[in-house]
Amino acid sequence: MRELELFTVDTPYRRPLPVRGWAFGAPEKKSLAVVGALRGNEIQQMYVCSLLIQSLAELEREGLLAPDAGILVVPCANQFSMNVGRRFWAADNTDINRMFPGYEEGETTQRIAGRLFSALQGFRWGIHLTSFYLPGDHLPHIRIMDTGYERAEEGLAFGLPYVVVRQPQPYDTTTLNYNWQIWETRTFSLYTTETECIDPDDARRAVQAVLRFLHAGGLSLRDVPPSGVTPEVFQECGLHNILSGAGGLLLRSREPGDVVKSGQILADILDPCTGEVLEHLRSDCTGRVFFARKSQLIDGHEVAFRILPEV
Structure with a gap:
């Protein structure tokens, strides 16, 4: 396990905040990247990443990561908003997940998106642990943007009950999921039932889903028990x-x-x-x-x- 400082974020009236990632496996390989909280209230998403980091560290210690596996986990890219209890960027109320692929000469959230996106380039697969734009509870599911680059059948490997395929709207074109796919990373958004509150059971199910995907993709040598559900694929417009x-x-x-x-x-x-x-x-x-x-x-x-x- 290697702790990396991907970049720093300047914030008003306080020290620059580092955005860190935890890397596992072969340093030169880019197999899978997992991104957690881009919004300041995505506590559950950050917690899932912390549990995933523990599980990946155990796999690495036991020699159960595939030799060509290279995995990066970024638990949080918006510590500033999280520290002050705001969902969006506290200074101007903008959403980092509406700023991709980013712009280094733009506003703060555009620069954060651009630096994060640069660190995520070149991975074969990407998983974004995210939340819905409306405050509420979902059934756990995988969501995939229909960009022409997606492979919806790969979403079945997570073993969650549903794989939702979304036809992108104009406002989706600035999200991480959409842009990651356009830059040839096969991307999945993983939705849990909670956002602002930690649900340990829900978080463990999400980690098991990611580990199941790792095994199916040949990145982990440890078999993960099936979830016991038959995933259903459907179009979100339904x-x-x-x-x-x-x-x-x-x-x-x-x-x-x-x-x-x-x-x-x-x-x-x-x-x-x-x-x-x-x-x-x-x-x-x-x-x-x-x-x-x-x-x-x-x-x-x-x-x-x-x-x-x-x-």
Whole structure:
């Protein structure tokens, strides 16, 4: 295991912050890079990386990494925002994951993205442990951008229940996932159920998924037990978004993984002052809850749930 200082970030009123990576295996090889928190509230994503570093260190000590394996793990590239409890860059509220491939002469987040992206160039595979743009809970899954360079079937090796293929929108073209693929790294975004809170069981499942992928890719000599699920591949556009019709307090009665029927109540939206029920939020199809909003304040016409319909 080798600890590397990839680059430093200048921050106002304090010392420059180093962005560190932990490297395993052959120094000259670039097999897999794993990136954790790009946002200041991605605590679970950073924690998953810390557990992965421990597991990879054990594999290396025991001589169970393949001779041509070269792995880099970057737990966090946004310590400044994490230190002050902000999701986005604290100075100007910009999102590093909307700044790729970066620009060295640009704003701070563009420079961070550019320096990180430079350190990630040339890897065969890339995994980004990330979070959804809406605050909420997902079923664990792998997400892949449909760029023409992707190989969705490789996502099955993680053993998670779902592999979601996303048709990129214009705003996706500045994300790490999209740009990494365009620069010929086969990239996967791994979504866990939590973001701001540590869920140890959820984190261990994510680490096992990465280790399963390493073994399937020939980078690890240690077999990992199968997850016991048969992954399902589907297009993200097939998810049904359940939108709020009113603003207020969201009290959900269904959780990710729950099977619901068309017309079934998913949540109530209450008047925040009187407690009056403004809306019974109902499913528009029969299927499984894939995403449920966590924030209990909601405006009108916002995504509260995403349902994976029965085929």
